[in-house]
Amino acid sequence: MSNTSASQLLDDFPLDLLGQQERINRLYTPITFCFPLPDETESTRAEIIETLEDGLSRLARAFPWTAGEVVACESGKFKIRARSSPWTVPPLVIKDFSGDNNDDDDNNVASVLPSWDELQQAGFPFSMLDEDVIAPCKTMVEDDDGAVERPVLRLQANFIRGGLLLTVCGQHGAMDVAGQAQVIALLAKAMRGEVFSRQEIQDGNMIRRGHIPLPEEKEEEDEYTTGPDTGGETQQTPPLTWAYIAFEKSELLERVKRPALKETTWTTFVSKDDALTAFFWQAISRAREPRLQRQHQQQQEEGGATTTTTLTRNVDVRKHFGLPPTYPGLFVTFTSHTAPISELVHSRSLSSVALELRAALDTESLRQNLRDQAASIVQDPEAAARKATAQRARPDLDVRLSSWAKERLYEVDFGVFLGKPGAVRRPRFERGAREGLVYFMPRGMDGEMVVGVCLREEDMERLKGSARIASFARWID
Numbered sequence: 001m002s003n004t005s006a007s008q009l010l011d012d013f014p015l016d017l018l019g020q021q022e023r024i025n026r027l028y029t030p031i032t033f034c035f036p037l038p039d040e041t042e043s044t045r046a047e048i049i050e051t052l053e054d055g056l057s058r059l060a061r062a063f064p065w066t067a068g069e070v071v072a073c074e075s076g077k078f079k080i081r082a083r084s085s086p087w088t089v090p091p092l093v094i095k096d097f098s099g100d101n102n103d104d105d106d107n108n109v110a111s112v113l114p115s116w117d118e119l120q121q122a123g124f125p126f127s128m129l130d131e132d133v134i135a136p137c138k139t140m141v142e143d144d145d146g147a148v149e150r151p152v153l154r155l156q157a158n159f160i161r162g163g164l165l166l167t168v169c170g171q172h173g174a175m176d177v178a179g180q181a182q183v184i185a186l187l188a189k190a191m192r193g194e195v196f197s198r199q200e201i202q203d204g205n206m207i208r209r210g211h212i213p214l215p216e217e218k219e220e221e222d223e224y225t226t227g228p229d230t231g232g233e234t235q236q237t238p239p240l241t242w243a244y245i246a247f248e249k250s251e252l253l254e255r256v257k258r259p260a261l262k263e264t265t266w267t268t269f270v271s272k273d274d275a276l277t278a279f280f281w282q283a284i285s286r287a288r289e290p291r292l293q294r295q296h297q298q299q300q301e302e303g304g305a306t307t308t309t310t311l312t313r314n315v316d317v318r319k320h321f322g323l324p325p326t327y328p329g330l331f332v333t334f335t336s337h338t339a340p341i342s343e344l345v346h347s348r349s350l351s352s353v354a355l356e357l358r359a360a361l362d363t364e365s366l367r368q369n370l371r372d373q374a375a376s377i378v379q380d381p382e383a384a385a386r387k388a389t390a391q392r393a394r395p396d397l398d399v400r401l402s403s404w405a406k407e408r409l410y411e412v413d414f415g416v417f418l419g420k421p422g423a424v425r426r427p428r429f430e431r432g433a434r435e436g437l438v439y440f441m442p443r444g445m446d447g448e449m450v451v452g453v454c455l456r457e458e459d460m461e462r463l464k465g466s467a468r469i470a471s472f473a474r475w476i477d
Contacts, residue, residue: 013065014079016208016330017374019173024330025070025078025150026142027172027432029180030135031404033414034124034423035164036116040098045159048417049094052157052166055191055415056089059183062196063204063328066090066183070150070171078173080152090153093136098161116163119423123476126242126428126452134158135167140432153183164418167427172330178316179328181407191415203326211321211331212374237395238456240435242428243464244476249447251472252276256350263351270354272449273405273440278353280438280451281311281337281399286345287455287463288397310338310398313357316406317366333370335360341397395434396456403440410445420445426452435459450476 019025037044060067067089068080097113112133119128131138136156152174158165168187170180186204189196196204247256252272260275292307313335318327337356339348409424424442439452455463464475 010064010068010080010082012079013068013081013207014077014209015070015173017212017377018332018370019208019330020078020377021173022072025072025171025173026140028137028139028141028154028169029172029175029177030131030137030139030167030169030427030429031180031184031409032129032134032165032167032425032427033409033421034116034119034425035166035414035418036120036422037159037163040162044417048164049157051191051415051417052092052155053089055187056092056155058190059187060089062190062201063183063186065174065205066153068152070152070173080174083149083151090155091136091151093154093156095134095156095158097133098159113158113160113165115161117161119160119163123244123246123474124423124425125244125476126425127477129165129425129427131167131427131429134165135169135427137169138431139429142431163422166414166418174330175328176316176330176332177314177402177404177407178318178325178332179330181404181409182326182328184409185412188412188414191418192413193415200326203324204328206327206329208329211323212371214371214375214378237434238458240430240433240454241457241460242433242452242454242477243460244425244441245451245453245469246474246476247276247449247451247472249449252447252449255472259350260354261351263349263355268355268358270351270358273403274354274357275350276440276449276451277311277313277357277401278350280401280453281309282344282348282350282353283463283466283469284399284436284438284453284455284459285309285341287459287466289341289345290462291458292341292397307341307397308338309341309344310336310394311357312336312398312400313360314402315361315366317370320363320367321370333366333373335366335369395436397436399436399438400434401438401440404442405440405449407442409442425450 014020015025056067064082065080067083069083070078071081072078114122114128122128134156136154141150150171152171154169156167156169158167168180168184170183175183182204186196186200256279257270257272257275260270260278264270296307314332315335316331317333318325318331321331323331335357337360344353404424410421413420426439426441433454435454435456437452437454441450441452443449453460453463463469
């Protein structure tokens with residue numbers, strides 16, 4: 001793409017309608033690619049850095065918005081604009097935690113990160129992968145950070161003894177999980193020195209308006225405003241802890257998906273994601289139940305309704321609106337499911353819960369849900385912000401799930417010096433974290449599924465004590 005056309009593209013490049021919210025534009029999504037480096041010579045490291053820089057440059061020339069920044073216009077509308085020269089590529093931070101460079105300031109904190117062998121032996125746990133160390137920014141950017149710029153894409157390459165940890169942070173208003181995975185695939189292609197196809201350039205630079213059918217007057221209403229920043233949770237947050245749980249493909253099929261198929265018929269379908277989502281909703285609720293029962297007994301004199309739990313599940317809806325799977329923007333809705341905890345834990349089968357989750361993925365239901373979301377943002381953004389806050393009101397009861405499972409990131413080849421990653425993880429974070437967060441990580445080449453969970457310490461200990469999980473899964477913490 002020429003400099004002229006690149007400039008013209010960023011003259012008016014608004015975020016998707018779903019990205020027109022203050023809170024979502026304070027979020028980044030970090031994903032870390034872990035590579036072994038058998039050759040740790042200075043020349044090889046220099047080649048890796050040069051390949052990364054060249055790849056980012058080629059990515060930015062073809063897709064100039066990836067080197068831009070997200071800003072709020074006077075109208076309140078969020079858009080991507082070009083960053084000031086010389087920042088014509090996505091920012092890349094280089095850190096050396098290997099202890100090999102005596103002149104590097106980071107040498108004093110080399111012990112912060114373990115070696116590749118130590119990471120691999122431990123299974124790449126959250127405890128060894130902290131965003132404060134290996135990411136170029138935090139998951140949630142606060143106003144008091146003084147961060148005027150919100151680059152669309154930010155990277156940090158961390159050299160460790162025997163390996164490299166490459167963290168890619170996507171600005172959430174500019175891209176969802178699927179969009180970020182596509183941008184990463186394009187970056188890897190650029191690092192391999194391959195030429196982007198005309199279709200890739202067309203899809204990647206698609207203008208982000210008019211994709212959600214709304215009443216005509218709303219489609220033309222360009223100067224809608226966003227609601228006030230809703231911030232984090234208003235209630236006091238207990239100490240939280242993170243853990244990964246790994247499922248081998250055979251065990252996942254035999255112990256999770258097969259039981260989820262018991263009540264299905266030849267006309268119904270349940271995916272591995274459906275089954276695993278149902279499994280974790282029940283398992284987390286079961287781990288929470290003793291605490292909730294204790295709280296209920298303490299408050300019994302006040303009376304009270306049955307304790308319920310709500311599962312919120314993000315869903316990519318590109319195909320339901322005629323968009324290609326390679327569309328790199330923010331185009332995700334969610335399904336919401338509520339049940340009494342006692343019923344979910346003691347009365348309902350895994351199969352019945354999985355079937356409920358699958359039924360909610362009906363095309364028309366998803367289309368209507370997204371249209372309702374979009375209309376609420378356009379018509380009354382303050383009400384939409386309040387509704388979003390209400391949906392986050394009980395993290396001690398609820399589960400919020402986001403999935404990278406269908407993103408084939410283990411197959412992405414980053415070129416001759418890095419190749420394909422040995423592991424893909426989401427780093428641990430504190431600011432913006434909430435109990436009940438669940439992340440399905442990309443499936444490994446061997447079909448292994450790794451799931452990240454954030455809970456208060458008491459609930460996590462009970463989840464770890466689950467004999468059922470321990471019998472066929474591996475804890476990584």
